[in-house]
Amino acid sequence: MSNVLKIILQRLLLGLLTLFVVSVVIFAAVNMLPGDFAEVILGQGATPDAVAAIRRDLGLDQPLVLRYFHWLGGAVQGDLGTSFAQANFASFVGEGAAKGATVMQQIAPRFENTMFLAGVTALIAVPFAVGLGILAALYRNTAFDKGANVFALSSISSPEFFLAYVLILFLAVLNPILPSLSNIYDGMGLGERIEKTLLPALTLTLVVTAHMMRMTRAAIINLLASPYIEMARLKGMKPMHVIVRHALPNALAPIINVIALNLAYLITGVVVVEVVFVYPGIGQLFVDAVKNRDIPVVQACCLIFAAAYILLNLLADILSILSNPRLRHPK
Amino acid sequence: MTEPLLKIRGLKLEGQSDETWTQIVNGVDLDLKRGEVLGLIGESGAGKSTLGLAAMGFTRDGVRISGGTVEFDGIDLVNSRMSVKRGLLGKRIAYVAQSAAASFNPAHKLIEQHTEAPVRHHEMTKKESEEDAIRLYERLRLPNPEEIGFRYPHQVSGGQLQRAMVAMAMSCRPDLIIFDEPTTALDVTTQIEVLAAIRDIVDQFDTAAIYITHDLAVVAQMADRIKVLFRGDEVEEADTRTMLSEPREDYTKSLWAVRSFERPAKPAPATDAMPVISVQGIDAAYGTAKVLSDVSFDIHEGRTVAVVGESGSGKSTTARCITGLLPPKTGVIQLDGEDLPLDYRKRSKEQLRQIQMIYQMADTALNPRKTIGEIIGRPIEFYMGVSGREKRKRVERILEEVELPPGQYLHRLPSELSGGQKQRIGIARALAAEPKFIICDEVTSALDQLVAESILKLLARLQDERKLSYMFITHDLATVRAIADEVVVMKDGEVVEQGDKREMFRPPHHPYTDLLLSSVPEMDPDWLTRLLEERGRDNIGDASTGRAS
Numbered sequence: 001m002s003n004v005l006k007i008i009l010q011r012l013l014l015g016l017l018t019l020f021v022v023s024v025v026i027f028a029a030v031n032m033l034p035g036d037f038a039e040v041i042l043g044q045g046a047t048p049d050a051v052a053a054i055r056r057d058l059g060l061d062q063p064l065v066l067r068y069f070h071w072l073g074g075a076v077q078g079d080l081g082t083s084f085a086q087a088n089f090a091s092f093v094g095e096g097a098a099k100g101a102t103v104m105q106q107i108a109p110r111f112e113n114t115m116f117l118a119g120v121t122a123l124i125a126v127p128f129a130v131g132l133g134i135l136a137a138l139y140r141n142t143a144f145d146k147g148a149n150v151f152a153l154s155s156i157s158s159p160e161f162f163l164a165y166v167l168i169l170f171l172a173v174l175n176p177i178l179p180s181l182s183n184i185y186d187g188m189g190l191g192e193r194i195e196k197t198l199l200p201a202l203t204l205t206l207v208v209t210a211h212m213m214r215m216t217r218a219a220i221i222n223l224l225a226s227p228y229i230e231m232a233r234l235k236g237m238k239p240m241h242v243i244v245r246h247a248l249p250n251a252l253a254p255i256i257n258v259i260a261l262n263l264a265y266l267i268t269g270v271v272v273v274e275v276v277f278v279y280p281g282i283g284q285l286f287v288d289a290v291k292n293r294d295i296p297v298v299q300a301c302c303l304i305f306a307a308a309y310i311l312l313n314l315l316a317d318i319l320s321i322l323s324n325p326r327l328r329h330p331k
Numbered sequence: 332m333t334e335p336l337l338k339i340r341g342l343k344l345e346g347q348s349d350e351t352w353t354q355i356v357n358g359v360d361l362d363l364k365r366g367e368v369l370g371l372i373g374e375s376g377a378g379k380s381t382l383g384l385a386a387m388g389f390t391r392d393g394v395r396i397s398g399g400t401v402e403f404d405g406i407d408l409v410n411s412r413m414s415v416k417r418g419l420l421g422k423r424i425a426y427v428a429q430s431a432a433a434s435f436n437p438a439h440k441l442i443e444q445h446t447e448a449p450v451r452h453h454e455m456t457k458k459e460s461e462e463d464a465i466r467l468y469e470r471l472r473l474p475n476p477e478e479i480g481f482r483y484p485h486q487v488s489g490g491q492l493q494r495a496m497v498a499m500a501m502s503c504r505p506d507l508i509i510f511d512e513p514t515t516a517l518d519v520t521t522q523i524e525v526l527a528a529i530r531d532i533v534d535q536f537d538t539a540a541i542y543i544t545h546d547l548a549v550v551a552q553m554a555d556r557i558k559v560l561f562r563g564d565e566v567e568e569a570d571t572r573t574m575l576s577e578p579r580e581d582y583t584k585s586l587w588a589v590r591s592f593e594r595p596a597k598p599a600p601a602t603d604a605m606p607v608i609s610v611q612g613i614d615a616a617y618g619t620a621k622v623l624s625d626v627s628f629d630i631h632e633g634r635t636v637a638v639v640g641e642s643g644s645g646k647s648t649t650a651r652c653i654t655g656l657l658p659p660k661t662g663v664i665q666l667d668g669e670d671l672p673l674d675y676r677k678r679s680k681e682q683l684r685q686i687q688m689i690y691q692m693a694d695t696a697l698n699p700r701k702t703i704g705e706i707i708g709r710p711i712e713f714y715m716g717v718s719g720r721e722k723r724k725r726v727e728r729i730l731e732e733v734e735l736p737p738g739q740y741l742h743r744l745p746s747e748l749s750g751g752q753k754q755r756i757g758i759a760r761a762l763a764a765e766p767k768f769i770i771c772d773e774v775t776s777a778l779d780q781l782v783a784e785s786i787l788k789l790l791a792r793l794q795d796e797r798k799l800s801y802m803f804i805t806h807d808l809a810t811v812r813a814i815a816d817e818v819v820v821m822k823d824g825e826v827v828e829q830g831d832k833r834e835m836f837r838p839p840h841h842p843y844t845d846l847l848l849s850s851v852p853e854m855d856p857d858w859l860t861r862l863l864e865e866r867g868r869d870n871i872g873d874a875s876t877g878r879a880s
Contacts, residue, residue, distance in 0.1 A: 226433070227428055227430060227433040227434040228433065228436040230434070231426065231428060231435075231436075234384075234420055234421065235420060235426075235447060235448045235451075236416075236417040236418065236420035236421035236422060236448065236451070237421070237447065237448075237451060238417065241451070246438075249436075250437060250438050325437055325438055329482075329483050329485075329486060
């Protein structure tokens, strides 16, 4: 067991290092964005003096490296800074005025919503995709297999908004089963929340199923020529049993990795679906922040996305390691 | 006469390659009575395994039954529905595969795989089956029978796994077991334990068996009757003793004759002669694990030194040290009396050229994307700087030397050749560098006996013509007897005995040499019985149990 712990610890440290490197990249990239918050917010009234004053208030006049460490120091303590857009500028409203909303306050509820949507989607999509993959492997090269492949590939090839509108058309307009707007808010009951989340979740399910299903199918079929699979067959085991009990446990590592990638996508890449369903997730906030040059929010979102990617891949790594009996039970 | 348990009539099997079906078994008849063991023997490609599986009503992907019948206890296995066959497989007909390491699922404990058939076929409850498994493990003389089943396959050594697989095949007390080369992948000393275990248990439960192998001496111990196959045809069939003493067909006789190849021994080298290769007190380790300690031996011009020992004894590591791939921690390696740098990267091209290798698996040792001409031409160009027409001429000459007509082979890819032909290319590639010394690492162990013999003869001829020195790594003592001048016996990274071949084969031996020598199956049906009596039943397995590999 100590062997596994050591590997996990190594991966964790490596993950932290990656996150650090990514934070540098994010900071550098965001600060290289063309345009300037002060100019954007002042619009026509951007006199050099006003711009300079705002830049001073926001600390934008400091050297980049200093700003980076200031930001990093805050981020490590959970303080991601103050949103520019919400800031009350001292140079305009005077010193003693209340500070604006912190980035944390702004992001937290949005992030929660995003996690909720990702969670609901994962609960539907992962069992569905893996199950479909297993069935496709079992009935490989039959009409079912081909049908499942065509379904998965055509849904991943269609634009997300198109899938969303098709689902709205069939499940909200022609057969009004589900609400087409997903405007969830605080204090909503769980049941209602799930109901409102279902359509975007279904849309996302269609988007992420293909990868997971095809990897499950391929990883299983890859193993079917193994001697131990032949042995299981020669023991008179039923095909379904052979696949689930003998092939699947040995095919877990690649499947877990693809699942992790797709879950990461659900957290970081669902802006279009959020827009279509008016779902108050982090994606919209992020896009708005980029539009407004609201640097602290952009940076915070990027950092959260990066952390989600790293964390999920780390988890996948660890689970893959644990799925290998050679590592779990050394000689 | 009672109806046989298994009755095969005119069975034809076809295999698919490149979209076309070719016949690989051409109408074989086979009868097996209850409790009888039939040995099925032939070279690889003779269709033995395919036939063995077909006897279970099973074909691999790309193989189909194209004619004939297979009847098991009156049940038609060719035309029965899959569910009927599944009801028999594992329960009344069981299978023991060649490589237990590959045939046990790495994800589950041994006993979980053992109990699967009895539980799924509703023969026993899981608990009953587990208790039964432990009893079977005990009977098969596995160490710690109560505990061993709860390990994963990678935690158990090869010989033990093979016996655990025999136990698994026995789990439902089948009427018929197909053994497909169950000891081919094992060392001779381990092989004995498995053979004894199989024979014992098959006897005890009066199970009928088909024992597939290419090793005549092994089949002589196991089978009541022997059937010889050649390229999908039956050559002959007779009871074991008759078959051994008076084979009728020429092909069978040629199989029998292989073991008698032995080249005349060469006179000992002059005492003051400079050895071509001198290994002096080398120690080597992989990381912190010490694998060689104080290994020393000399190889003189034109002579063959066979290095023998079980897997894990350090034979191949010694070769890696000599080639410089694994620089030894301490010790000296000399070529023609001069110290060689221990790391191959520090050796000169000339020093590298003098030492060449031929590998066990010609399949993986030849680049599949290069033509034969390119493979052999490469060392000529690399070491001698020869290219163009001159290179081609040399390649052709070398091909002729290894008895392959150059015109046919120059432009072919390794995948188009048979195992024996590939090994000849491996030899040609080594020769192309015009070395003094060649390391042959188990070069014949992946080959059939007839082919292996021709390779040995080729190597012997080349040695005489070119005054080559060989280091011959092998675990097969028949090969040693055939080709070696001197023998080095290794165990656990140390040399336990070395000397002239004739002396080595003459008692008294070092106890380990004795164990190795006596473990080589002989073409005498009573050999195993006699050996087991001599060693005393309780000592079986002492030689290698407890050692995981």
